Amino acid sequence: MVLVMGRPGGGELGAVVGVLREWQREGAVAQLHPGDVGWFWRFGAEAVGGAVRVWRRGGRVLAVGLLDGERLLRLATAPEVRRDEAVARRLAEDLSRPERGVLGEGRACVEAPGDALVQELLAEEGWGTDEPWTPLRRELGEPVEEPGVRIEVTGPGRAHVRAAVQRAAFDNSTFTEARWRAMAAGPPYDDARCLVAHDERGAAVAAVTVWSAGPGRPGLLEPMGVHREHRGRGFGRAIALAAAAALRDLGASSAFVCTPSAHRAAVATYVSAGFRPLPEVRDRRRDG
Structure with missing residues (x-):
């Protein structure tokens, strides 16, 4: 089945937050957290709906992105598809091509789990790296x-x-x-x-x-x-x-x-x- 990108419809945001909760695992590489979406909610539910992107296959959500401003997408994936080549290639294509409607022309950043295959595929597409951040637990x-x-x-x-x-x-x-x-x-x-x-x-x-x-x-x-x-x-x-x-x-x-x-x-x-x-x-x- 093809991985399809879209925005959550009315009433779906709560379900997307629930999916992000399920993806948080102790000992796993950190990724987009329900709290990241929660902090963005200060701008209102309509703004959240406009900033969230979901990728589904067969109706199941496999990836969630949050546009944190015009130039940064914060990305999470279901743990079991983090190294799935078909999923990663579709994500990399959607993020690299402005006509797909995720990130526009010019400078852009993607925050993704460090062990996700999409990281490597973005590098193949010519993406470099930004300034370092320190996670602490x-x-x-x-x-x-x-x-x-x-x-x-x-x-x-x-x-x-x-x-x-x-x-x-x-x-x-x-x-x-x-x-x-x-x-x-x-x-x-x-x-x-x-x-x-x-x-x-x-x-x-x-x-x-x-x-x-x-x-x-x-x-x-x-x-x-x-x-x-x-x-x-x-x-x-x-x-x-x-x-x-x-x-x-x-x-x-x-x-x-x-x-x-x-x-x-x-x-x-x-x-x-x-x-x-x-x-x-x-x-x-x-x-x-």
Whole structure:
């Protein structure tokens, strides 16, 4: 049967998120997580529907992509077809040819599992590699140490606080209370929590959103940030510990995060919170 690409129809997004949950496996190479789609949901369900691509064979979903902006596709595949040549060739063709309607002309990037055959086929199509990222993982079999600061779980009445910390942590952030509400209304947030850390005076100093994929599966931190006026005081470690503890409470087997390798302070923060660096990964990049 031919692999067919399309967009999810109305009401199908929840099913796509469910498929992504099933594909998360402990010990496997990390790939697009339900939490990645959940974080994108801050732009609303219509935007998610326009950004998601699915590849089906015989009606079964075998690959899911999320257009995270105009030039980056984040790709996941069913574990059993990751080295399937027919699937990989169709994916590589769809991603390399602008007329297929996935990525346009010019520079583009594809984030795909490192052991997927599509990585090699994109290289054959002339795709190079982008800047390195460092994945980090913390096992959650044992209880997580206390963060040492007060941690608040964000509800609708405190969404403005969570949004304000996000904007203070990332210079170009457009996160708002309204976008938090849109995110929280999406099906991925059923297995998620937003946490805010407060200092001894009660100021909100750091925040994180954690996403579970279900009991016994890896959970994701996306995003995590420390208020620019409160950096260098250990709040990054504290919120990372709180994130790991929250994912353990949600039944996750491990906590996973990925950060640009050039952000050495971020890597060091996660390591200080018990996360173990894994081998670097790189997106596939086409320059023209």
